[in-house]
Amino acid sequence: MIRRRRLPIPRAWVSPLAILGIVIAIAWVIVAITAPLWVPYEPNAQGLPRLQEPGVDTLLGTDAVGRDVFSRLMTGASVTIPLALLLVAVSLVLGTVLGAVAGYFGGWIDEVLMRVTDLVMAFPTVILAMVVAASLGPSLFNAVLAAIVVSWPAYARVTRSLVLGLRQQNYVLAGRLLGFSPLRSLLVDILPNIAGPVVVLATLDVGTAILLLSGLSFLGLGAQPPTAEWGSMISSAIQNFDAWWIGAFPGLAILTVVLAFNFIGDSLRDVLDPVSSGERQAAGVATAPTAKSDAAPSGTAAAS
Amino acid sequence: MSATVLAIDGLRIAFGSTPVVHDVTLDLRAGRVQGLAGESGSGKTVTAMSVLGLLPRTASVSGSIRLGTTELVGLRRKQLNEVRGRRIAMVFQDPSASLHPQLTVGHQLTDHMRRHLRLDRRAAKARAAELLDRVRVPDPEGALHRYPHQFSGGQRQRIAIAVALACDPDVLLADEPTTALDVTVQAGVLHLLRNLAIERDLAVLLVTHDLGVMSAIADDVAVMRHGVVVEAGTREQVFRSPAHEYTRTLLAAMPDGPGTNPEGTDVE
């Protein structure tokens, strides 16, 4: 049952996975903010010996033009992480607002919006992002735009279906009868109740966004040389198969960041969105025998 | 009085640290219908489920449930599966939920027969058609190839009863077997259960919250409240001169007043 204005308190949300995720994510955010202050080399400086193996001087080796992989790796955090957070925030606001409006007002607005999301979702995400980024022209900014284009519909869909359900709830109807404005209804009655699933989606989406951005950069459609960006660092490793360290470490960086956000999001889902995590049904198992047969008065029989 | 087939003695059930059933003692006898009444949460369904070991892992069961000489509490899965469906069968509340929507009636009627009775496909099918005929499902042969959604609610429950009877069990547990059905077909299904009990010498445990249903077919009645049996006796005793205050309240709450069917005239 959905209750009014009550965000579930994340009491069970102390799973080891969540804690691990939070620790890793915070560590990377700190790196992203402070990296320029302490990296040993200027990330784009080419003065070092080329293709040097990881060692004392250069912790993670050097690349084909003699740049320090470690310094580039750490600097890469300040490129990818803020952009991913930004693009998730923009997609979230855009999608949630459009979805709420569509769900609340229905009619042609809803129809148009849903058809547009159908169009976007008719393509696999990376493919559409690639096509959009290619036609906008290769740049990190355009890659972020392309990623927003493919990300917002998920929020719109989720929000719309939640709002559609909530619109029929008695307290929302009562608010309408009392003459409250739609805006008040959306903000006060509806928003708190959709926050859970949307927050879960957004947390998991940070990981997806990082994969997408680095993927586009890998394809040459995102960050341009000489920007120290993880995806393009991996891309440059293809030309130097033997120098495994050029590509291996940026990939590990992506993996750990994405994993951290997925750990957090997945643990959040158990608490904030039990329906899609399956925990609600599962919790029902324990009480099922009593709840099921005993609770049903004969009057409801026809419904089943 | 006929022989005891299933003896429940001092049954206790708890989910985690929450006790649901405190102390239930019941004897099921061949050819008789034992009613088990109570409100939601009284523990009657949990009691029925525990007989077949159908409770979730979180449930702890103690006490004794004896089928003949076999102790069912704590029985290992392998031996339990020899009892389930073969010697004790169950009919659930809502046949549209208890029959698999994607399996034909024939499949669901024969898979346990083939396992328990070691029948081949053809023999199992023939027996299945006979059973459907016995529970009065029209066109039994054709029905085998159809899916549950192609039948009416009453027919579905008849099919579920046929599934339960397929391996000729000694005990039938019926958990609110008519609650999910249209009022118009409830009597027919109850009638069928009653006749089957006599005809096959079945011991039936009828779990229901509906005292009207109870008074229609139960020979013996037990009333549960908060996990305890507060009253037990023959139908006549319990309905005519209830000993416990709670039973009197329940009877007074019946739509047609107490003793709708006090003489014990059966539905047929």
Added chain:
Amino acid sequence: MTLAHAPAPARPTRSPLVGYLIRRLGTSVLLLFGVTIVTFVLTNLVPGDPVAAALGEGAASNPQTVAAYVERYGLDQPLPLQYLAYLGNLMQGDLGTSLTTGRPVTTDLAAAVPATVEIAVGAILVSLVVSVVLGTLAAYRRGLVTDQVVRVVSLVGLSVPTFWLALVAFNFFFLGLGIAPGSGRLSPQYTPPPTVTGLYSVDFLLNGDSVGFFDAMAHLALPVFVLSLFTIGLLTRFIRTSVLEVLDRDFVRAARAKGLGGGRIVLDYVLRGASLPILTVVGIAFGSLLSGTVLVEAVFAWPGLGTYAYNSATSLDLPGVMGVGLVVGVIYLVVNFVVDLLYGFLDPRVRLG
């Protein structure tokens, strides 16, 4: 009552399945137009000069070439007419000329599609089998160690950048251990089998060439493994949820009450019950798989759509990129239509009405 539900009603003139399929087909066709609108808009309404983008800088400096191009694609016409001209060209299989290969994009794509279909189908099969096992296991052991392990495994699968995994796997298994064959679809000493399906593994089999078949399979193994990991993560989480939901249904309890064996219950009752939601998500997983090919194929020099997209994207060959977008969009639509078909087949309520 009994009469109203008498068996064997007069057969309707049209099976309900046909109606269902016609509706689904209608949706697919509409989406197909939608896909072409998207590629049209992106091709012609992008910032900058679409003609230059399509022809490349060199050809675009020649006024005659530009004029010919503008006329051919109706670029001097109003937008709706431009779209019709674009559709007309698509119908004739004209997707423009690739700036990287100099050949018609259609020719290039036709050569690339079978290679991609081969690894995509391989990967979806592998992912499905692995994740059905893992997801079911996790659901049965909910809250126990197995469940937690499966959860971490699938989250890792969802978090690995596939293009990186491809690189690392290639380095490790080929350059490092030397147990994986090199890049491409076949070792150099073999010639491709006569084309029947375009899938080397299948065509070798049809041709009765077991040596070629094993070589083709060996080349498939690594790309398929790399591609599968993400979809395994996606499907496992979902299958776990679906199975949990089914485990709580009465028909599973009823099957237990019948004394059926555990394996029988899983296969006949639980997985069949979960098959419809699983099928739906397999369609979605196929999309992420197609996304993956674009990032993975290039590493293995696998001559499919992904490598073509990689080469086109890195050299800013817009017709090439657009062609891949269109073809992948269409493949995705077809896959989802097939999913709908299977759905109708698996659910008797849809099939029989």
